[in-house]
Amino acid sequence: MRAVARKFVGGLCATAFVFPVSETVAQTVPVVSLRPANAVLHEEFSRLFGSAVVRELADGRLLVAEGGRASRLVVADFQTGVVKAIGAKGQGPGEYTLLFGIYALPSDSTAIIGNDRWLVLSGDRITQTTAGGDVSVSGFDALGQALVMLSGGPFFADSSSLALKSRQRDGMPKTTLAVVRVANFAESGYPPPPERKDGGIFAYNGPWMGKEGAQLFLDGWLAIVRQNPYRVDWRSPDGKWVNGAPLKVPVVAVTNREKQALMQRIADASGAVLKDASSFAFWPKHIPPFTIGWPLVAAPDGTLLVPRTPTADHPEMRYDVINRAGKLERQINIGKADRILGFGAKSVYVSTTDDDGIQRISRHPWP
Numbered sequence: 001m002r003a004v005a006r007k008f009v010g011g012l013c014a015t016a017f018v019f020p021v022s023e024t025v026a027q028t029v030p031v032v033s034l035r036p037a038n039a040v041l042h043e044e045f046s047r048l049f050g051s052a053v054v055r056e057l058a059d060g061r062l063l064v065a066e067g068g069r070a071s072r073l074v075v076a077d078f079q080t081g082v083v084k085a086i087g088a089k090g091q092g093p094g095e096y097t098l099l100f101g102i103y104a105l106p107s108d109s110t111a112i113i114g115n116d117r118w119l120v121l122s123g124d125r126i127t128q129t130t131a132g133g134d135v136s137v138s139g140f141d142a143l144g145q146a147l148v149m150l151s152g153g154p155f156f157a158d159s160s161s162l163a164l165k166s167r168q169r170d171g172m173p174k175t176t177l178a179v180v181r182v183a184n185f186a187e188s189g190y191p192p193p194p195e196r197k198d199g200g201i202f203a204y205n206g207p208w209m210g211k212e213g214a215q216l217f218l219d220g221w222l223a224i225v226r227q228n229p230y231r232v233d234w235r236s237p238d239g240k241w242v243n244g245a246p247l248k249v250p251v252v253a254v255t256n257r258e259k260q261a262l263m264q265r266i267a268d269a270s271g272a273v274l275k276d277a278s279s280f281a282f283w284p285k286h287i288p289p290f291t292i293g294w295p296l297v298a299a300p301d302g303t304l305l306v307p308r309t310p311t312a313d314h315p316e317m318r319y320d321v322i323n324r325a326g327k328l329e330r331q332i333n334i335g336k337a338d339r340i341l342g343f344g345a346k347s348v349y350v351s352t353t354d355d356d357g358i359q360r361i362s363r364h365p366w367p
Contacts, residue, residue: 027248029320030330034348037362039078045359046070048341048351050295052101052139054361056344057123058108064361065102065112073099073112075124078363087119087126094119094126104218106142113137139216140167143237147216150176158193162214162224177235180212181227188228191282207262207280208309210288215296215304221324223304225296230289232304232322244326252287252311259283261312271357287311289320300343301367303329310336 047068055063062076063086073086073096087094098115105111105120112119120128139147150161162177191206215223220237229246236242252258259277267274277283287309294307297319308318308331319332319340334340334350341349341361348366351359 027328029328031318031333032330033333034350034364034366037350037364039363041076041078041083041361041363042081043074043076043083043360045351045361046357048339048359048361050101052103052295052342053351054342054349055102055104055110056342056347056349059123060344061124062344062349062361062363063102063110063121063124065099067099069098071096071099071114073102073119076361084124086121086124091116093129095129101138103137103140105140106218111140138214140218141216141220141237142218143220145216145220147214147222162222177222178214178224178233180214180224187284187286187288190284204282205280206282206284207259208284208288208291210291213290213292213296215298217298217302219302221302223296223298223322225290225304225306227288232306232326234324234326242324242326244322247289247320247322247328249289249308249320249328252313254283254285254287257312258287261310261315265310265315294339297340297342299366300345305332305340307340 045064045066047066047070048064050067053065057063057075060078062078064074064076066072066074071089074083075086076083087096089095089097091097096112096114096117096119099112100115101113103111103113108123110121112121116131118128118130119126120130136148136150137146138149144167145164146167148163148165150163159179159181161179164177191204194201194203196202210227212227213225217223222235224233224235226233230249231244231246233244234242256277263275263277266272289308290306291309294317296307297305299305299321302324304322305319306322308314308320310317315336317334317336317338321329321332323329332340335352337353339351341351343349343366346366348364350362350364352362353359
């Protein structure tokens, strides 16, 4: 049985859980909930997924980049409920086809990354269209740099390199920062590596595919979430590294109950028929703390939110809050149909998906 203690953290009711596990002694962490929403946007969305979906403007309105085939860029006013389209589908100036991410730039500017171009906005106005923009970009800082993922080489490569490059000058050399694991290995040896078969390359599939992730903050700090052991390393703007200690979180074994819980989540999310666990040829021994399924989130206080992998006992979405010393400060729990999209100066934005797959955005006070 787990021990439970309650206390108040930052004005929010918190529950500290101590999990008995064999591999490690779990850290006692305050568990908090978000404050109730102070506004809800009734506009319907269907593809609010990815590493960067929203960007709060200086006047409090929210830029929203919806991905997938339904890609669209809008600005939403939570006071009036008005949602206005920005730009349009197409190949001309101020137009786009597929949207991949929306990233803050200094002042009230924003960069939108599409499959074949960048859009730069000042407020809600498109001021620049750059054809052939680098789609490997996954963030910008106020120092004029962009975070990019360099090619991992051949298909069999299990790692790639992160680099910073000048946002203004494409010809400038890139500064390589770190190597990250990009192969789908949640634990050593799982799943079996790709192999050549019948004249092609065959890649095995399995549940809880994991890879390491990175988040560049606007102030120039970079966070890298490591897999084994689970930890967060930080790089300061002057190039100094703070290597985080392994985070003491519960180790959850993959049992038949966990397999069935995952299969049910897959069926619920896709609307497909519930499949048997044997539909996966390989399973890991343990559920990884995080996977590629949900993106990292940068908080305005400089902390990093790492979405934890749901389990049978914890089907809700949980976010570990990691500070710049690599320490786990607390955990934020929200509904299992909820996802944290991003932050504003004093707000956190959450998407909620209903039974019909329709998503709506709510705004909550922060902290």
